[in-house]
Amino acid sequence: xxxxxxxxxxxxxxxxxxxxxxxxxxxxxxxxxxxxxxxxxxxxxx
Amino acid sequence: xxxxxxxxxxxxxxxxxxxxxxxxxxxxxxxxxxxxxxxxxxxxxxxxxxxxxxxxxxxxxxxxxxxxxxxxxxxxxxxxxxxxxxxxxxxxxxxxxxxxxxxxxxxxxxxxxxxxxxxxxxxxxxxxxxxxxxxxxxxxxxxxxxxxxxxxxxxxxxxxxxxxxxxxxxxxxxxxxxxxxxxxxxxxxxxxxxxxxxxxxxxxxxxxxxxxxxxxxxxxxxxxxxxxxxxxxxxxxxxxxxxxxxxxxxxxxxxxxxxxxxxxxxxxxxxxxxxxxxxxxxxxxxxxxxxxxxxxxxxxxxxxxxxxxxxxxxxxxxxxxxxxx
Numbered sequence: 001x002x003x004x005x006x007x008x009x010x011x012x013x014x015x016x017x018x019x020x021x022x023x024x025x026x027x028x029x030x031x032x033x034x035x036x037x038x039x040x041x042x043x044x045x046x
Numbered sequence: 047x048x049x050x051x052x053x054x055x056x057x058x059x060x061x062x063x064x065x066x067x068x069x070x071x072x073x074x075x076x077x078x079x080x081x082x083x084x085x086x087x088x089x090x091x092x093x094x095x096x097x098x099x100x101x102x103x104x105x106x107x108x109x110x111x112x113x114x115x116x117x118x119x120x121x122x123x124x125x126x127x128x129x130x131x132x133x134x135x136x137x138x139x140x141x142x143x144x145x146x147x148x149x150x151x152x153x154x155x156x157x158x159x160x161x162x163x164x165x166x167x168x169x170x171x172x173x174x175x176x177x178x179x180x181x182x183x184x185x186x187x188x189x190x191x192x193x194x195x196x197x198x199x200x201x202x203x204x205x206x207x208x209x210x211x212x213x214x215x216x217x218x219x220x221x222x223x224x225x226x227x228x229x230x231x232x233x234x235x236x237x238x239x240x241x242x243x244x245x246x247x248x249x250x251x252x253x254x255x256x257x258x259x260x261x262x263x264x265x266x267x268x269x270x271x272x273x274x275x276x277x278x279x280x281x282x283x284x285x286x287x288x289x290x291x292x293x294x295x296x297x298x299x300x301x302x303x304x305x306x307x308x309x310x311x312x313x314x315x316x317x318x319x320x321x322x323x324x325x326x327x328x329x330x331x332x333x334x335x336x337x338x339x340x341x342x343x344x345x346x347x348x349x350x351x352x353x354x355x356x357x358x359x360x361x362x363x364x365x366x367x368x369x370x371x
Contacts, residue, residue: 035053035054035055035056036055036056036223036226037055037056037057037058038055038056038057038058038078038079038219038226038230039057039058039059039060039077039078039079040057040058040059040060040079040080040081040213040230041060041061041062041068041071041072041077041079041080041081041082042059042060042061042062042080042081042211043061043062043063043064043065043068043081043164043211044061044063044164044165044184044291044292044293044294045133045164045165045181045182045183045184045185045210045211
């Protein structure tokens with residue numbers, strides 16, 4: 001395995017671990033709160 | 047009803063800076079509910095790509111005509127030959143100008159109407175780009191509060207119960223999720239009733255400044271300055287001023303909601319057939335439906351653009367704090 005490939009794989013492993021760790025710490029990423037949502041648009045005028 | 051209630055649908059606010067970008071998002075299927083100009087809503091219902099219905103009002107009045115403070119204009123008659131900025135060609139503000147033109151005996155070209163983005167109107171008046179403007183708050187009060195503009199007319203004085211923006215939802219949402227439309231409509235009714243008739247209990251998510259602490263800040267509670275007091279209108283000014291809603295100076299919204307207190311009102315929000323008939327009459331007269339003319343063979347009426355069925359439900363309680371702070 002070349003040095004460049006090892007560096008690339010290490011970097012990808014690092015990115016994956018950061019992403020998963022961050023996702024685990026923010027469980028909302030994976031779990032809805034069960035409430036419906038609706039976006040209501042407006043201009044900043046009455 | 048919002049992130050601060052613990053049940054029901056979460057309604058999220060999305061602020062736009064122009065009407066076309068909003069209607070494009072509706073036509074693209076990305077948006078199913080919006081506060082939009084009443085004649086524009088009718089025009090969308092008549093010839094838009096996406097079927098929509100008006101289901102409720104958001105407020106009444108709350109529009110003013112502004113002229114430079116040092117100008118000699120005292121009545122609409124003084125604006126003959128002048129330029130007036132309007133928020134959109136399909137706005138009720140334009141219809142009001144047309145009514146005034148008829149009342150004061152103006153010919154069609156006696157005033158020049160200019161479509162102008164509402165947030166830029168105060169600066170436009172200051173720069174002399176036009177001689178007067180008519181717009182929904184807070185962009186009328188902004189010029190007044192900053193001293194370079196004064197009110198020529200408040201709509202409440204020349205067209206009582208003026209309708210500017212209405213709540214529309216897509217027919218798709220009505221057909222597929224009428225419960226959420228019901229919740230939205232009754233939530234707006236409840237909010238309006240609280241705004242105009244509520245007591246001084248704080249809304250969930252708020253805390254008076256003198257009762258704020260590290261804990262309330264960690265909880266993300268919004269602080270109401272003590273000098274604002276705790277009336278519903280002042281609480282609303284603080285909420286609406288936030289970045290995710292109007293993103294305006296709270297003092298400006300305080301001005302709008304109190305000077306005078308009936309400058310804008312939030313009750314009597316039900317859809318009234320005769321009021322929409324008048325707006326439709328003027329919209330038709332001004333050619334808003336020219337791409338699909340209203341004829342006996344292809345009629346267009348209240349039921350085609352309004353769906354008042356959601357206004358008959360019980361009004362829910364607002365999420366108010368029971369304990370006095």
